Amino acid sequence: MKTKIFLSVLLFLIINILLLAQSDYETLQNFKSQYKQIEESIKNVSSVDECNAISEKINNLRNDFTGNKTFLDKALYPDNFESALVKIEKSLEVKKTDLAQISTLTTQVGSLQVQVTELNQKNEELIKQINELMLKSEKDQATITELKRLVAQLRGNINQRDLLVRDLVDSLLVAFIKSPQNLNQKESQAIMSKVNKANLFYNIERTIADNIQFTKVTQMTADDFSQMKKQYSDFDKVWKQIGPRLSNVYLNKKQKKSEIAQIDSLFVQWNDQIDSGIWRSVNNLFIGKNIYLAPFNNADLFVTNVSAFIDEEIKNIGAKSKNESEDIYYTFADSVYYKTFAKKWLPVLIENNMMTQSQKDVVEAKIEFWKKEAVSSFSYWIYVITIIIILFVVVYIFQRTKKKSIKVE
Template identity: 25%
Template structure:
């Protein structure tokens, strides 16, 4: 009887242990499967996040997920072999942080682009308004029957409008540089994946750059008679800054503002800049000719930048030789007139002339040495004689004074 009871108990315990083992195995399997399913869900959430807030929520949830399964690490190592639980969790956490950083970058750049869009609208409006005013003035000047004084005031107002336009373009360039120079194009490409509505579909920036380059060509083509050398020197600075911005950022701007006509606009801009440079150079040379004619500076004729440098170089050599051979008032007067022009070159226009491809910095330096040499020897001889006579008079007066003093002393002692 006891034996039967023992056997029965053994069977019951064995069955119970088997059941417990089966339940334990089933529970372990469920833990492993649930972990894998939730892990895959977090991977999907990381791919689907669209804002920094949602990315941070996923990161916090992953931390809680890790805390729940830390105690099952050994069990999960078996299910994840050859990977480990620790490796998989580290991979998930790094992925979530990378996504957060990417989303933050995208959000910041979206904000910058939107701000730039608003600025572009303002720039375009202001430029259009200035262009309309400038065109109206140009038409009025062309049709004017007013007095010379009234016409002169209209021309001055016209030039002031062009100056305001150039200032606005420089501000626009600064905005483009600030927005685009550190822009991450790879992150921008992700904008469509995260939020298609936020992708900027317009060609506003590219279009505005194109329109500015077109308008600048038109200004140079149709306004030569109304502009002076000062205007072209200012335009040379604008041209240099504009072209530097395009050379540095053109590819990024083209990439961001994709559209059906983006390639055409970019190609036109490159062509316009080449034409702009050529017109600026030729108009500047014409303005220099007019300035020289007004100031009676008689250099050899020139039609190109190389000829201009040669004309100045020859003119200075001739004037230096004249000064050495015969210092005269006429030569000295020529120096004063030329130095009035050259002082502005040296102080204000060295960079601008280089930007306009009229005189390189090296050429300006070489010419400046000759201007200095001319200055040293151009003093008229008549002026030098006066200096010598004046010096002799002073010495004679001193000698007479000494003699009088001695005469008085001698008289007193007698």
């Protein structure tokens, strides 16, 4: 009899232990399942309102399982019940901050888009007016003044519009940075919506096209080209960050992928146009002083053609008069190369990797050799002394004028 009672009690205890173990297992799995659902919801949330709903779910999870806290503290090791909940609460707060920032950026994008559209229209009209004035066969002073005014206005508008478009691109870049490398369908749709609202592709294409057109209708200085080269480099760098990711977003949309490829091509055209404009301007420096080099559009050709020109001049030293040979040297070296090219254009070329220091050294060594061949020592010192005398006379006149001015006072 006692044995039967003992066995019954033992069986009762075993059943209860098994039931308790099963209950604990179910509690742990239930907690993990709800926790996992909340984690996934945080990843896919797309609005602040959704964040608030998830926050409510976290509170419910805490309330529902507080009675099992002691068990969950052990079962969730190395985490515990409270630390696990704090972890998803922090993830939710980060997501809310990101969404608030993106919401602010979306509002800014709408404002930027209006400003960009207005500037696009103004620039289109300015380019039309400049082209009309450029086509006039005879340009009086009033026309030249108006051209300068319109070009200055167009330059300012293009710079302002470039900055606005950069802000549009930057706002999209923020969205990409905040998103994982592989976007889900909902995230991709959100990106596409931003791109469409900002009319992003058109505005980038228009920005590049206007900059290309600007180099064609205006006479740009070395500083102008240097500034545009920097604008190109900065913009191209940003585009290279988002272009490939946009290609993934629009993987199944042929038209949009075509537009992205077109923008890639336009960036290449823009850079080529800047480079061509720089070399064209350098060539015009020499032409302006009646120095006619063979055409060039890169540093290799420039070095080759300058060397060929100098070699030809050295060869003709005996055929030309001594004064003519010296005049050509001084015009080339002092009036063009060292006075303007070396001071204004060479730094732009070297800074933008369009010409190397060694290529510069080759040209200048060639010029130095030419000087020894074309300019006699006596003539050279006469030239130097003449310059010194002129400077002395200028300083003397300046001092005399200054003394008279002081006496009058």
